[in-house]
Amino acid sequence: MSYNTSSVEKELEIINIPDLEREFEKSMAAAAHEKEADFIVGGAGAEHTLHHNISDFDNWEIVPSVIHGLDESKGNTTSEILGIKLKTPIIVSPSAAHGLVHSSAESGTLKGTFNAGSLMTISTFSNQLLKTIHGSTPAAPWFYQFSFDQNQHLNDFLLNEAVQQGAKAIVVGVFGASFGRRERDIRNHFDFDPDLPFRQLAAFPEYPTGLDILKVNNRKRDINPDEIAKIKKQTGLPVLIKGIQSGEDAIRAIENGADGIWISNTGGRQLDGIRSTIKALPEIAEAVNKRVPIIFDSGIRRGQQVFKALALGADLVAIGRAPLYGLHFGGSKGVTSVLEQLRTELLNTMLLAGVTNIKKLKNNTRLEYAYPGI
Amino acid sequence: MSYNTSSVEKELEIINIPDLEREFEKSMAAAAHEKEADFIVGGAGAEHTLHHNISDFDNWEIVPSVIHGLDESKGNTTSEILGIKLKTPIIVSPSAAHGLVHSSAESGTLKGTFNAGSLMTISTFSNQLLKTIHGSTPAAPWFYQFSFDQNQHLNDFLLNEAVQQGAKAIVVGVFGASFGRRERDIRNHFDFDPDLPFRQLAAFPEYPTGLDILKVNNRKRDINPDEIAKIKKQTGLPVLIKGIQSGEDAIRAIENGADGIWISNTGGRQLDGIRSTIKALPEIAEAVNKRVPIIFDSGIRRGQQVFKALALGADLVAIGRAPLYGLHFGGSKGVTSVLEQLRTELLNTMLLAGVTNIKKLKNNTRLEYAYPGI
Amino acid sequence: MSYNTSSVEKELEIINIPDLEREFEKSMAAAAHEKEADFIVGGAGAEHTLHHNISDFDNWEIVPSVIHGLDESKGNTTSEILGIKLKTPIIVSPSAAHGLVHSSAESGTLKGTFNAGSLMTISTFSNQLLKTIHGSTPAAPWFYQFSFDQNQHLNDFLLNEAVQQGAKAIVVGVFGASFGRRERDIRNHFDFDPDLPFRQLAAFPEYPTGLDILKVNNRKRDINPDEIAKIKKQTGLPVLIKGIQSGEDAIRAIENGADGIWISNTGGRQLDGIRSTIKALPEIAEAVNKRVPIIFDSGIRRGQQVFKALALGADLVAIGRAPLYGLHFGGSKGVTSVLEQLRTELLNTMLLAGVTNIKKLKNNTRLEYAYPGI
């Protein structure tokens, strides 16, 4: 393919993710890929929710506990999801078209994620075949992100291939029944480059490049409750519902068989003017009541935020944009650097707050609301 | 007339209304009409209320509901007011002197509004005769905005003509007993151009250009409760009271015969330092208690805000400035583009929030206050 | 005297007082009087309280009432204090050294205030003798602002002269037992110009220029409760206590004979980090419970703010800086312009909010707190 992008493979020296994001935008612009950068970093509407996903973490402040003789060397961040052991509670959210930022595309992300002891969720809109991605790092666990199409043959085709290639779970994305209005993309007349086809979709005979699906626009981005059981039966895999933003929806998902609740507003990319996910989290955690694991995404830029999400009820957090920044600058090694950076920040926060492992973090941490009415 | 202004007729590509407003200011300045632009976009006093009319929508955040298998193709925004079917819940507020921005003046606005499946409210201060405006698009429904003058002959003259030309309702504007202090206009020594007379007023023999009325200054911008019944009787038309900002005033209006409550602070153009309309809405909706329809204006710049106003109790929303921006750039087609833009944004919000029609929006939507005291 | 300053006498076209303040700073700078401008517009410490005196008015929003057929022509702002009839509820606070901004000094301010139908409070630190000031406009009512000195002879000298020249009341300034740290003045090494003596103080033999008193620094800026009765007896005049900032102090003042409560933090010029006066007002109004009149100052820049202060319990408001801006640009006529500007803004606010006189404003107005915890 002739889309010019980075192919460097190296570990990164990262100060923090917000800085890395700014560097990413500069680097993409230098390669005349401003529009692609906007597609990745931007959000819907006035980007109110994109902004608040991040800033609302400041609504909560940590109260450290410092008198108990912690042994720093005992600090660890090991976590677990659906029986899969992880070195870190930070996993990778699905995002489209990794080829936009690095020639290794999804394969690079999977490898880098695996090397960080984490787990990747592969998007339906990948630039590589599932077989290619999986084949690049066969030992790596991964989830498959799926959303319904009106065309049941396509649904079957994708789900069967995910099972075939060894997905550990199906993550069903539910985002309401339309696409988000991303004004940057509208202003930019953004379109995916024909040199970067969605190869797995393109493998389905009706969509020669995979990109066609965006024009066909017959995706169902919402979900019927009874479809959860159908996918479970069809795939024999656990099903996580991604896009949950209220306690009611979490309950509805669990009652219909969901094996996990994935809180997400897709990073503020779908509907602007909605609650940040960190605002929604306490209500959802209460509704879930530990029946199934909770994955939290949208807004995570710092380890301190991971800490707060876990303390407020999440079991894992997921990040979508930051791994792409790492992939862009360092290929798989860059992805590892990003995940390791956030894990290091999280561990530092834990030790300074007075807990040495995730279980204690979740059970023994005190947060205070920053703006009490008094 | 020699007032130079746009006469282009074309559909517009709109990113969002705030961007369009900035383009409007630039374009008017390029034609040496900065003062006219200030008159249109500005507000009273320190523009605190103008600003908060918009920003206070952020006090409420939408909680989307995503698990019920919505059929995107079923999404629609049809609405209704006083028996008139509309394609959209977004109608056009009265505003003065459309000739300031486009040579087609009020006729262009009426045509563009009609083509968008919406309804226009024609101001007393129109640059064209009611007969001209109505005659340009005879099938278009419209309301007539009226405010009392000390001169009863003028009142009779205007109301009779409105009836004669087929107004569907009389919208009585009540804004308190004075004009707002618009500091931009005072600073600019703004005056209406004598080449743009208020033709309907000028048709009344005592006001040769119509503009004179502004100097005579014997308007009654306040209203006696018993005048509502009088207008109803005189015109045989439904009467809506525009300018309501509290539950008490809404009750007083209804008890005196009002057929609809129009919440408005005239876009922050009259009294600065007052509540935004979105802050006033919940109290008024409770007071009205579905006895008559509620129209909401002041502050609407995005479909997401329309959604919130409807969810908080409005039946329709009205916009005053944005249609003028559309009229300026594209004549009647530009007006249609603006109304369609907001309708599209609204429909997108509905589908992403989990509702397919206005009734469900009003009954099944959950908003959360963004700044709880906890 | 050789201190160069303005001596122009003319009516002013004012947009609003904040704009006028900016013009004032420019004009003073053009005359190499930046330090004097800083002395006048600045405040203590980090100017937190100076800022919040103004911005905290936004904590309250007016709820207009528009349906009762107000007759605009009946709108009036007449007020009264201690039996003195005024055209406006806006009077002039004491401030030092009017000669800094205009050659007519305090005489200009008194004349301009009188012509606006208002009342001036003359500061102990005037650049003219009380006899000169009073003599310039003998019909003008005025109060005398007094604060205790350790030297009882000086106290007697000043109070006797105030009585002699016809003061209508004594305003005792109580500001705590020290001077405010005005960092602009410290940075500027600000000092009063020897060409602008405090003439009334200089008339006391021990203070040849009047300015010496600032070095002697034996002022008592605090007050013993029993001194209120002493001054009343000595002067035979009503005594108002200026500088009250809490309900407790208001009660203490009234119980010790105060004839009026003057809420003030001297425009944020004394102690920074304290409550704005508009925050303190509701508590003080409740404590006073209409036993004596309440004068409110500190923060007033717009008629809308006057409206809010009256609605929250003040009987009059006082302004200190704005009359100096008017004096600077237009002598006595400029002072009248400033007072008339604020009165016009107030009247406009009243009519648009639905009240025609001050009594109705105080009894029938609804304000809402802008930041409810919900």
Added chain:
Amino acid sequence: MSYNTSSVEKELEIINIPDLEREFEKSMAAAAHEKEADFIVGGAGAEHTLHHNISDFDNWEIVPSVIHGLDESKGNTTSEILGIKLKTPIIVSPSAAHGLVHSSAESGTLKGTFNAGSLMTISTFSNQLLKTIHGSTPAAPWFYQFSFDQNQHLNDFLLNEAVQQGAKAIVVGVFGASFGRRERDIRNHFDFDPDLPFRQLAAFPEYPTGLDILKVNNRKRDINPDEIAKIKKQTGLPVLIKGIQSGEDAIRAIENGADGIWISNTGGRQLDGIRSTIKALPEIAEAVNKRVPIIFDSGIRRGQQVFKALALGADLVAIGRAPLYGLHFGGSKGVTSVLEQLRTELLNTMLLAGVTNIKKLKNNTRLEYAYPGI
């Protein structure tokens, strides 16, 4: 040593500490010591807590009381800690490497602090031997800041020397079990200059320059509750626990023998995203319930803030950065100037708020929360 730095000795004219901080940064940059300045003024993470340590003081506003005839000449700020009489309630927090800013290093700070009637806490990371520091001003009282190392020999070595040189108390710093991530230092690749060894640590044979300890990284920055009693027994000195940020930790410290509670988040240098200390203070004061003295640090930049901290329950406040600014510009005299500046601002605040001494300040002051939910 060849590290170039200031050696001037002079009193300073200070407007306020924030201005001095900006001057400090400029002056350090002029000497090519930007990195050292960043090390001193910076904080951890996004510097949220560094910022809020300062700005959260604005959450509380002083309500002055002005009617009781205070005698300004009686105003005084004398205080006391562990039987040591002080002229001021403002003492000096431990901070590393005073040699970074002035050639007199810790000796200069001790002398300047003593001359201000205050008390210094000497850090383990001093550039001079305790013997040198103490010897420079033998009459000056001082505390020794100590944190545990894994190497018990080093612990013994340091504590014994502190006792030997006459420390009045041991301040045990507990900051959680890791170092803060100071992004400025990471970005700058900041390292201590080898020409500025930590001499007291270097006196311990295993750490030739003292700087080595930072690489060894076997510090225990957390503490076991039972270690408090051990240090008390070993040194025969009172032990204060520094780093307390919650009521629970304060109680745990007192129950294990702490002679004082030192509230600190080390100026926002350890864990970002935690509560400001002024937010934590009321809860801790309630938990301590006057059983032991409370020292408060982190955020103090103005006397007004000292006032608020004392009013909310602190007995003393401590400052770490500001004395370094004074030391840089004026050696010991500069340190005195800084402490005297804050004491003067505090006294000014006291007199203007209506109290003449620290006891009255603590018992008779009213603060109001600035953001009530109403």
